[in-house]
Structures are given as structure tokens and as C-alpha cells.
Amino acid sequence: MTESRFNVVIIGGGVVGLGVALAITRRFPALRIAVLEKENQIARHQSGRNSGVIHSGVYYKPGSLKARLCVAGATAMVNFCREHQIHHEVCGKVIVATEAEELPRLAQLRQRGEANGLTGLRLIGLEELREIEPHVTGLQALVVPSTGITDYAAVCGKYAEIITARGSTIVTSAEVTGIRRLRDEIRVETSRGEFSTNSLINCAGLFSDRIARMAGDDPGIMIVPFRGEYYDLIPERASLVRGLIYPVPDPRFPFLGVHFTRRINGKIDAGPNAVLALSREGYRHTDINVRDLAQSLAFPGFWRMARQHWRNGLAEFRRSLSKPVFVRALQRLVPEVREQDLVPGGSGVRAQALKPDGALVDDFHFVPSGKVLHVLNVVSPAATASIAIGEAIVETGARDLGLA
Numbered sequence: 001m002t003e004s005r006f007n008v009v010i011i012g013g014g015v016v017g018l019g020v021a022l023a024i025t026r027r028f029p030a031l032r033i034a035v036l037e038k039e040n041q042i043a044r045h046q047s048g049r050n051s052g053v054i055h056s057g058v059y060y061k062p063g064s065l066k067a068r069l070c071v072a073g074a075t076a077m078v079n080f081c082r083e084h085q086i087h088h089e090v091c092g093k094v095i096v097a098t099e100a101e102e103l104p105r106l107a108q109l110r111q112r113g114e115a116n117g118l119t120g121l122r123l124i125g126l127e128e129l130r131e132i133e134p135h136v137t138g139l140q141a142l143v144v145p146s147t148g149i150t151d152y153a154a155v156c157g158k159y160a161e162i163i164t165a166r167g168s169t170i171v172t173s174a175e176v177t178g179i180r181r182l183r184d185e186i187r188v189e190t191s192r193g194e195f196s197t198n199s200l201i202n203c204a205g206l207f208s209d210r211i212a213r214m215a216g217d218d219p220g221i222m223i224v225p226f227r228g229e230y231y232d233l234i235p236e237r238a239s240l241v242r243g244l245i246y247p248v249p250d251p252r253f254p255f256l257g258v259h260f261t262r263r264i265n266g267k268i269d270a271g272p273n274a275v276l277a278l279s280r281e282g283y284r285h286t287d288i289n290v291r292d293l294a295q296s297l298a299f300p301g302f303w304r305m306a307r308q309h310w311r312n313g314l315a316e317f318r319r320s321l322s323k324p325v326f327v328r329a330l331q332r333l334v335p336e337v338r339e340q341d342l343v344p345g346g347s348g349v350r351a352q353a354l355k356p357d358g359a360l361v362d363d364f365h366f367v368p369s370g371k372v373l374h375v376l377n378v379v380s381p382a383a384t385a386s387i388a389i390g391e392a393i394v395e396t397g398a399r400d401l402g403l404a
Contacts (some may be wrong), residue, residue, distance in 0.1 A: 304358025
């Protein structure tokens with residue numbers, strides 16, 4: 001591809017990059033936009049390998065970007081799916097406390113959800129829980145009626161269709177190999193040629209920190225990949241789960257614990273766990289990338305995190321290697337689940353941002369740098385919030401990137 005000139009270049013053809021492009025085309029239809037994706041098609045990684053849940057925003061700290069953008073984004077996502085006839089369902093979910101020590105955290109979740117603007121939240125006992133999910137056991141549950149499910153690969157496809165129909169360009173098989181910031185422009189070198197732009201937005205997900213450094217910026221974090229592995233309930237046992245069943249999360253971690261998710265295609269997922277991946281695109285135990293692993297191990301924050309959370313990490317690793325251990329975790333919620341009810345499902349890799357002090361970055365993390373904006377740690381609920389994230393970035397871009 002010969003050199004091309006654009007007003008805005010977006011690196012990353014996942015749900016966030018496409019959501020940003022969609023928002024720019026709505027707000028500034030005259031701008032020329034290019035979305036660069038290193039794979040041969042869009043949504044190949046986190047965007048196409050997630051649970052399909054339209055999250056409600058019940059978990060996130062009030063006032064945080066996650067809370068504000070998830071709640072707004074969930075409404076926008078449901079409306080988008082409805083408008084474009086993308087299969088979706090607002091089915092609700094239950095968060096189940098199985099031990100007495102979890103009851104205060106469950107009550108706090110309700111308070112947090114209400115502070116984030118959610119309505120219809122209610123605490124129920126086992127009898128009413130069994131009316132919703134007959135095979136679940138627990139002491140108490142929080143009903144979250146606004147949670148839904150959809151197909152985010154289909155959502156990305158529709159985003160791309162709208163973006164290109166409005167005159168913007170999506171370039172696949174365009175891996176970014178260099179970024180040069182000149183006086184009046186930014187040049188992005190790729191495997192498909194060089195692109196010149198006034199403004200650059202980094203939505204590279206698993207590689208967003210590397211792109212930031214390629215652009216000459218220190219993002220202040222390192223992306224550490226965590227693999228989540230699922231089992232699927234066999235069709236004969238799918239009746240054990242009607243909807244979405246979650247445990248009460250541990251507030252020290254951004255992971256929600258193994259749970260049951262009914263997908264929009266009717267399959268029931270069980271999982272995921274959360275183990276360190278040995279490659280940023282390591283969807284199997286045997287996927288090892290020496291550069292990725294070396295960077296993780298060389299980062300001081302990795303070892304500080306490991307010292308703090310090694311017990312939990314070891315438990316997750318055991319669950320990854322042992323199906324019986326995985327099943328026992330699931331049986332806390334649905335005691336009738338047996339090993340023979342589960343077959344290996346899919347997996348995904350979470351682009352978790354880690355600080356130098358070992359703390360896991362909990363909120364979305366945007367880092368502006370002149371005419372460049374780095375979108376970092378945009379993990380779950382990023383798909384849910386993608387329309388709202390795009391709109392928020394356009395607001396930032398109109399001011400800082402000079403989009404107007």
C-alpha cells in the first residue's frame with residue numbers, strides 16, 4: 001500500500017478501536033479516518049473471544065471511568081443491537097453468596113450498583129433464588145436485572161460496516177512497525193505501507209503499551225496477559241443453568257471468579273479461570289512467546305504482584321491443570337455439575353495493566369500525549385462500554401487532539 005494521508009489513524013481493529021472510529025464518524029463526518037489492524041480480519045482477539053455479556057456496571061467503583069462508561073454503554077449497546085437487529089437479550093443475572101463471610105460484600109455490591117445508577121437490584125433468599133435458577137445453591141443472591149448477552153463479533157462487524165459506509169478505511173494485515181512524530185504530522189509505518197496523520201489513537205489492546213513506547217511515550221504500566229479458560233456444559237445438561245450465575249467477587253482482584261454464562265447461541269459456558277499467559281496471544285498452555293514472557297518477567301511490578309498474590313495464582317493454576325479442581329469450584333454454585341457434564345470450551349486473554357508497584361490497574365486508563373492518545377487497560381467491560389468509550393474519547397480528542 002502506498003503512503004496514505006488521514007486526519008485520524010486508530011491502531012487496533014477490536015471493539016474499542018472500532019467504537020472510537022464509529023464515534024468520530026458520527027461527530028466529525030468530514031474527517032478521513034483509518035483503522036489499522038494487524039490481523040487479517042477485525043475482532044480476532046479480546047473482542048471476539050469474550051463471554052458476550054452486556055455488563056450492568058454493578059461491580060465498579062462509583063465515579064470511576066468503568067462505572068460511568070459501563071452503565072451508559074450498556075444502555076447504548078442494547079439500543080444499538082435493537083436498532084441493527086443484532087441478536088441480544090436482557091436476561092439479568094444473579095450474584096450468589098455461598099458463605100456467610102460473603103454476605104456483607106453482597107450487600108455492598110447492591111449499594112455500589114445503586115450508587116452507579118442501576119435500578120431493580122434486590123437481595124433474595126434461597127427460596128426465591130431457586131425460582132430463578134432451580135439448581136443453584138447459596139445463602140443469598142443479588143438480582144441484577146439489567147445484565148444482558150449478545151454477540152460482540154457481530155457488533156464489531158456492524159461497527160465496521162457503518163464506518164466504511166461513512167467513508168472511513170479499515171486496513172487489515174497492517175501490523176504497526178514504527179511511529180515517527182514529526183513537526184506537523186505523525187507517520188505510522190506498517191506492513192502495508194506508511195500512513196500519515198494529524199492525530200493518532202492507540203487502541204491496540206494486548207499491545208497498547210508497546211505501541212505507546214513505540215510512539216516515544218512511557219505509559220507507566222506494563223500489559224501482562226492473563227488467560228481465561230472455559231468449559232462448556234454438554235447440551236444434555238444445559239438445563240442446569242437458565243441464565244447468568246456469578247459468585248461474589250473478591251474485591252482484591254479484577255477477575256470475577258468462575259461462573260456460568262448462557263451465551264446468545266444457547267451454549268452454557270463455565271469459567272473462566274485466570275492464569276498468567278506465556279504469550280500475549282497465548283490461548284493454549286503450549287503457546288509461548290519468548291519476548292512476551294521475558295518482558296513480563298523483567299518488569300519489577302510483576303514480581304511485586306507475584307509476592308502479593310502467589311496463593312491465589314497457584315490456586316488458579318491448579319484449577320487450570322485439573323478438571324476436578326475446576327469442577328469443585330463450579331459446584332459451589334451448582335452442586336449437580338459433574339466432570340462428565342463439561343467439555344473443553346474456548347479461551348481468551350485479558351490485557352491486564354500492571355503498575356510498577358505490583359498493583360493491578362482497576363480502572364480504564366487513558367494517557368494523552370500531544371496529538372496522540374493511548375487507550376490502556378481497556379478490558380472488561382470494554383465491549384459493553386465501547387460506544388460510550390468512543391464518545392468519551394471523541395470528547396477528549398475534540399479538545400486535545402484537535403479533531404474539531
